[in-house]
Amino acid sequence: MTGADARRHLLGVALGEAGADLLASGGDVVNVYTGEVVRWDVAVVDGRIAAVGPDLSGLAGPATERLDARGKVLVPGFFDGHTHLDVLVALPELLREAIPRGLTALVTEMVQVTSALGVAGARWFLDTLEAQPIHAYATAPTISYLAAEARPGEVPLDAAAMGALLDDPRVLGLGEVYWHRLVPEPDRLLPLIDRARALGKSVEGHTAGARGPRLVACAAAGLGSCHEPITAAEALERLRLGLRVMIREGSVRRDLEAVLEVRRTGISLRRATLASDGIWPPDLLAHGYMDGIVQRAIDLGLPPVTAFQMASLNAAEHFGLDGEIGGIAPGRWADFLVLPALRTVRPEAVVARGRVVAREGRCLVACPDVPLPPGVDAGPRPGPLDPDSFRLAAAGPHPRARVIRIAGDIVTAEAEATLPVRDGAVRADPTSDLLLAAVCDRRGGRHRGLGIVQGFGLREGAVGSTLSFDTADLVLVGASREALAAAGQRAIELGGGFVVVDGAGTVRAELPLPLGGVASAASMPELARGLEAVAGALRELGSPLARPLLTLQTLTFSAIPALRLTTRGLLAVKRRAHVPTLL
């Protein structure tokens, strides 16, 4: 039932002319509109809230499902307004774990799936979002568009295709726009920004580190949000400029504690939201998802009602959805959580679109898989690869090289080193922790980037990943050309995934990512075990890194300092210039 008929039914139930489908009674309802907690019943029909009020027992009929909420707290379902759910985990698998933790709405980037599978893959991903039992939307993948522009002929995603994605009703806005691309090259991005705005859609910003005039310029040009503040001062500067701030607490970074200090200024947080910017299986299973973020915000001293507003209404307003979701009120979709107490963010029941979709941490509904349509270019095909694929010819016996030095989970620094040579080509030097790295175009294009990495710490062997920021190319790090070739070739055989090989080329751990080489088809617990096996194999081979797969995937990530490796070679991020590996 849709449209006017659905509204007719809601109105009738509100007036007591027909029975509700579901009646949650006696709970303390967090009213995100007024900021109060009100003792209310909530009556639901056709997936939406028909009525709220102190006593709605008269709206229950013989077929009405009862939800006894006495002594409990009802809050709006959680809305993650900026995340990356097209990567690593198959979306339905993630939702099976995320929904019991209170997620009822999301807006995800779709950069990886688009970079890997093109527009057909993006449409498949949108179909998958639409099939889910919660409100799942996407943003158009600006990053894929920028990556495609840099690689003419390799990745098919032009401005017209982006425009068509923006027009799709399942796409709520333009995906994150890097300020460091917008400011120097506005003409590439402003037509898309303007189109999104003209459609009444959001424009998400990525203004990491920007301040002063350049940040102001981003706001002037039409960016509407930023999820990158890592300090209270950065959040305050953005909110003052009219940007919505999405405070990030996820797998890539945890900024909540630092950013929430902004509350000590006494400013209004009505235009701030809580978001994950992506959550990975082990983190989700260990620390929760939006439930964990909201709990942490409360534990850090944020008033609970404010935290719930930031996880619901504020995000809904940002996307112009507050007439549909984001609060417990008549006419809205019935998306709410039953919590044991105001400060205990552990959903005992989750209601989404009017159905009890989870109880006590168990998901009770199907999160459908949508098969990849035939003809979608599924697997990465960068090969065939052999040791010669990774030959970096040395001019003399003691070549000096620019080195990507690992300086944190995802941050690198630029260094220099002298490397050994074999057969006229550069060799790795594991004793000095100088390893070979390579990025191979997933579509088999002629460009292949070769570099030197310090800090990865493998004594032998190699690791490969067909999941990489933001291009979904095959990225490899290892102690020899032979090991790189073995790991890369195995990743291709798997149809994409993570592979660890030892010095003999024997596979020590592997994790297939059959969905375009960027996402698994396994359940979350299986996947978490698989990821731990890969990380364990890397530790056994000597890597001291805390999160080696993240570090590997972000070797290619051109938005963060300082030196990155792409299919076109080394990229000096701040100078926006490719530079040779050998000096």
Next chain:
Amino acid sequence: MTGADARRHLLGVALGEAGADLLASGGDVVNVYTGEVVRWDVAVVDGRIAAVGPDLSGLAGPATERLDARGKVLVPGFFDGHTHLDVLVALPELLREAIPRGLTALVTEMVQVTSALGVAGARWFLDTLEAQPIHAYATAPTISYLAAEARPGEVPLDAAAMGALLDDPRVLGLGEVYWHRLVPEPDRLLPLIDRARALGKSVEGHTAGARGPRLVACAAAGLGSCHEPITAAEALERLRLGLRVMIREGSVRRDLEAVLEVRRTGISLRRATLASDGIWPPDLLAHGYMDGIVQRAIDLGLPPVTAFQMASLNAAEHFGLDGEIGGIAPGRWADFLVLPALRTVRPEAVVARGRVVAREGRCLVACPDVPLPPGVDAGPRPGPLDPDSFRLAAAGPHPRARVIRIAGDIVTAEAEATLPVRDGAVRADPTSDLLLAAVCDRRGGRHRGLGIVQGFGLREGAVGSTLSFDTADLVLVGASREALAAAGQRAIELGGGFVVVDGAGTVRAELPLPLGGVASAASMPELARGLEAVAGALRELGSPLARPLLTLQTLTFSAIPALRLTTRGLLAVKRRAHVPTLL
């Protein structure tokens, strides 16, 4: 300059690559996003804000206009989110007075112009809105649609025409939906509500007096706002239901003082706005417009920043315009006011779309008139009228009649009385304050309503108005059939307007309303004098009413208790039934 080029220019100015058009420097800026006051410069180009910041002197070029705001306070221009500016005053004349008082955005109903001039008149009104130097929008006239439905063949405004109006980009939502029509007849209104929602547009509600299940039902059916709360409790109930509350302080009612008591509950007012629901010339000239409302809110104890939020950002968010207007931030239209102090709402300068449009109460820009296109049915033609037009045949010598008793400016009560007879027809009895009343179809349809009014107080003569709620019919009240005919005939000769005649049929005062019989073409001061002359003539003829023209215009107003007169005769509002005048 539009679209991406305009954004390119804004970005360039923000980065100092080109000079600003206007630089307001050194002011204390009210930041409606954070709720702070910040010492900032504001740089403007192409009508929009390019930059804000502590020192933007570097953005000024030789051609930059300077606005010294040191010691002053800058606030966002005021946004009246619910008003009726299609009535009485020509819109451009009103804006000439309203803009110097800080109005830079409005959403108006267009019920009168549509009821009077049909869809062609509505389109002309939209053209007039679009031609103005501020952001002027409308809502689709639900009330006209309901009135037209009740009078098949007379007024051409069907659902298709309403749908076409809703599609117009200058129409931001569906105009006020009477709850007392929606609840019993949802099928008439739900398709329009659903269409507005599907377009992402607002649905304005009119839920005067509704509470409990019927109010809940209205929210469930899709109403998004209400401007009718007259108590704090009513405002609280609506806000809790997710309805936006527009707190009204205007010519029809002044609810601010009572409703603002809601702040003592400590609830968030982020979803409450300040609105006029219509302002008439004498009120505007005497007490101001949005400036007066905001000033009064502050004087009543509302924190100034909250008051400014309620007059700008909150309304912009309601209409999904907060990326465009509603705050002083980069990328938004440069709509702001220079005030002498935070608590002194007397704009010394008004900037709209980047231009200084008023200084010290004087309007500096043209507010263009748009001529009525040829073919628009301009004047009311209910005649010809003669005394026999108002014959109410009496069955016996002492007929009993239902009487509309005036019980307030716009409220009536139902009474009964025995009336004298002449030539077999009911006579007025001025000594008992029992007067004849008539409503004549402005299009000359055969239906004509005749009734008896008590409380108007004319000793002799009659008064007529072609401006009437919500139908724009000719409404007359007087002491004899002859006087009714004289007043009515003169109103027709004028092409519409207000007319007062004495017992001899001589015109004692008149005020033409050449724009369809519902609006004047005169300036606001002229119009105020004309209205005072009409009211003075009515006082001389004995009327004790405080606002006799309002009472006259609302005799036909079918949304307010208890007994009303329409072209189909007496209407018992609560019973939604026409009832005979003679018992």
